Amino acid sequence: MNLQQLKDTGEGQDLYLPVMAEITGVRKLTALENLYTVRLPGGVDLGHQPGQFVEVSIFGVGEAPFSISSSPTRPGMFELGIRRVGMLTDVLAGYTAGQRIGVRGPFGHGIDVERFRGRDVLIVAGGIGLVPMRSMIQYVIDRRDAFGRLIVCYGSRSDRELLFTDELEQWRRAPRTEVHVTVDHPGDTWKGNVGVITTLIPGLDLDLQNLACCVCGPPVMYRFALLALRSRGVKERDIWMSLERRMKCGVGKCGHCQINGSYVCQDGPVYHYPDIKGLQEALE
Amino acid sequence: MVRFFLEHERLVEFVEHLQRQRRVIAPHRRGERSFVFQEVEDPAAVVLDYPRTLQSIRKFFLPPREELLAFDLTDQSFEAPEPEPIDAVFLGVHSYDMAALARLDHSFSTGNPERNYLARRQGALFVGVTFEPDAWHFSGSVGIEPDDTDGCDVFLARLLDGYVLDVLTEAGRRLVEGFELPPYEGPRPPAHPFHQHIYVPQSRLSGIMGHSFEHPVWAEAAQGCVGCGTCNLVCPTCYCFDVAENVDITATKGYRERSWDGCTLRRFSEVAGGEVFREHLAARQRHRVLRKFKYISDATGMPWCVGCGRCTSACPAGISIAAIVNRIVGDAERVPVAPI
Numbered sequence: 098m099n100l101q102q103l104k105d106t107g108e109g110q111d112l113y114l115p116v117m118a119e120i121t122g123v124r125k126l127t128a129l130e131n132l133y134t135v136r137l138p139g140g141v142d143l144g145h146q147p148g149q150f151v152e153v154s155i156f157g158v159g160e161a162p163f164s165i166s167s168s169p170t171r172p173g174m175f176e177l178g179i180r181r182v183g184m185l186t187d188v189l190a191g192y193t194a195g196q197r198i199g200v201r202g203p204f205g206h207g208i209d210v211e212r213f214r215g216r217d218v219l220i221v222a223g224g225i226g227l228v229p230m231r232s233m234i235q236y237v238i239d240r241r242d243a244f245g246r247l248i249v250c251y252g253s254r255s256d257r258e259l260l261f262t263d264e265l266e267q268w269r270r271a272p273r274t275e276v277h278v279t280v281d282h283p284g285d286t287w288k289g290n291v292g293v294i295t296t297l298i299p300g301l302d303l304d305l306q307n308l309a310c311c312v313c314g315p316p317v318m319y320r321f322a323l324l325a326l327r328s329r330g331v332k333e334r335d336i337w338m339s340l341e342r343r344m345k346c347g348v349g350k351c352g353h354c355q356i357n358g359s360y361v362c363q364d365g366p367v368y369h370y371p372d373i374k375g376l377q378e379a380l381e
Numbered sequence: 382m383v384r385f386f387l388e389h390e391r392l393v394e395f396v397e398h399l400q401r402q403r404r405v406i407a408p409h410r411r412g413e414r415s416f417v418f419q420e421v422e423d424p425a426a427v428v429l430d431y432p433r434t435l436q437s438i439r440k441f442f443l444p445p446r447e448e449l450l451a452f453d454l455t456d457q458s459f460e461a462p463e464p465e466p467i468d469a470v471f472l473g474v475h476s477y478d479m480a481a482l483a484r485l486d487h488s489f490s491t492g493n494p495e496r497n498y499l500a501r502r503q504g505a506l507f508v509g510v511t512f513e514p515d516a517w518h519f520s521g522s523v524g525i526e527p528d529d530t531d532g533c534d535v536f537l538a539r540l541l542d543g544y545v546l547d548v549l550t551e552a553g554r555r556l557v558e559g560f561e562l563p564p565y566e567g568p569r570p571p572a573h574p575f576h577q578h579i580y581v582p583q584s585r586l587s588g589i590m591g592h593s594f595e596h597p598v599w600a601e602a603a604q605g606c607v608g609c610g611t612c613n614l615v616c617p618t619c620y621c622f623d624v625a626e627n628v629d630i631t632a633t634k635g636y637r638e639r640s641w642d643g644c645t646l647r648r649f650s651e652v653a654g655g656e657v658f659r660e661h662l663a664a665r666q667r668h669r670v671l672r673k674f675k676y677i678s679d680a681t682g683m684p685w686c687v688g689c690g691r692c693t694s695a696c697p698a699g700i701s702i703a704a705i706v707n708r709i710v711g712d713a714e715r716v717p718v719a720p721i
Contacts, residue, residue, distance in 0.1 A: 352620075
């Protein structure tokens with residue numbers, strides 16, 4: 098049974114009532130980000146796809162959307178990588194194992210894993226864009242035989258802000274997997290690549306006939322990542338992108354996440370690039 | 382269908398007849414020039430001859446503020462309030478407001494059907510009334526005539542000395558039952574003409590508006606726009622909302638509340654970290670207007686603007702939605718249309 102089935106499925110649904118879930122672990126990722134492990138009542142699975150999101154709320158503070166950072170192949174719990182950027186995330190930063198949060202979801206259109214199946218998977222993640230992409234990376238690693246090569250390109254402002262540094266190493270050791278990391282502003286001890294994420298793309302060894310690519314990052318990144326991918330000959334139909342908007346309701350009502358006529362909480366956050374190419378306001 | 386005649390002199394008596402069955406919600410005068418829908422206390426205060434109310438009947442089914450859940454911080458528990466059906470008689474509703482209600486019904490019953498709205502929407506009865514279009518109404522251009530009876534149980538068509546009263550549904554028959562009225566043999570009076578128009582058939586509107594993204598009209602409209610959100614606030618088909626927490630003074634209890642929001646307000650498209658995806662007023666005006674004439678229309682085949690004229694009549698900068706659309710239509714059709 099998953100979370101959706103816990104709810105009333107009558108004609109009109111209670112769309113805005115959370116399920117109270119327990120935080121079972123908090124792991125500090127950087128000075129700004131924590132990774133929360135969350136368990137639903139009875140240990141039921143969230144029933145999500147990589148790329149989907151949930152609405153998390155704390156009574157008296159508020160509710161906000163967060164992408165799911167773990168893969169559905171790892172059942173019984175899910176993880177949320179959350180940066181401190183506002184009131185809710187500040188309060189959440191003080192939360193420890195055993196405390197409860199409200200959860201609604203999963204919502205949105207995630208990554209069509211079936212369309213990635215059998216192909217080389219290229220992940221382009223900028224900054225906190227790695228948080229939702231980690232769900233797909235784990236998925237591919239857990240179902241390693243179902244996919245071709247896994248190529249992860251990850252860019253961060255500085256090496257101090259790198260997320261999941263221990264896992265980057267684990268991923269590197271997975272079969273047929275390569276992980277490329279770059280930082281814009283290196284510290285004294287950084288020995289890796291320096292430069293924005295797009296500098297990683299020209300050097301990649303890509304099989305353009307058998308590639309599926311997913312891009313996620315800050316708004317400014319998309320245009321340049323697309324340019325870099327297109328100039329490497331990556332076909333538009335092989336590109337998916339995960340977009341950020343403030344989905345307040347998650348169910349296609351409140352209007353906050355609209356890009357033209359598309360509700361990001363329904364049609365996205367993961368879009369097939371040809372579908373949003375002509376959508377103004379979608380990409381910066 | 383049964384047709385009667387209701388004299389002006391008997392209107393109060395008719396309202397009292399309705400009140401004996403249900404609570405009645407009808408237009409009342411508010412101040413010198415405004416009208417509002419409110420529950421009738423004094424039947425003599427009901428006004429059936431009015432241009433438009435400040436708010437449509439949307440406010441009863443999608444309240445400006447609504448408690449989504451009440452929480453207790455001491456044990457992290459919550460309860461959801463039970464939405465009550467608004468099973469009143471709505472008296473004196475114009476056709477464009479009925480059309481707007483049908484659009485809200487669509488918005489809240491398709492995709493993820495919402496219990497809050499659908500529960501309130503059960504049981505209401507509607508007595509429509511004709512209107513005389515003023516300088517701002519243009520609902521005829523979006524396929525809504527002043528004597529359209531869609532959604533009504535009873536309909537009143539105004540004559541000089543009274544109303545032609547049509548009973549349209551079984552619920553309407555029971556509503557009028559027991560109130561003696563003379564039958565009326567003749568046809569309904571002809572509808573009054575509109576003074577404001579969109580100069581293209583509605584079937585072509587969405588296509589034309591689809592090519593308007595780079596049109597200078599958005600920047601022109603933005604020059605006057607102050608981003609106050611009034612156009613969203615008074616629109617009978619706007620349904621976007623914000624959600625916020627309210628904690629009481631003891632800091633132990635509170636509630637989560639949704640309230641009307643508007644896409645012309647700056648913070649509407651803000652995301653974490655402060656980025657605003659529709660920073661410029663031109664982009665916000667464009668989103669508002671295209672949502673009415675393109676985005677939702679593409680999916681439903683209907684304009685989501687009902688031509689009530691509220692946004693234009695209430696705009697402090699005098700921005701006219703019909704003029705914006707006509708500028709775009711004029712350029713697409715190469716016919717001269719006055720600047721906005």
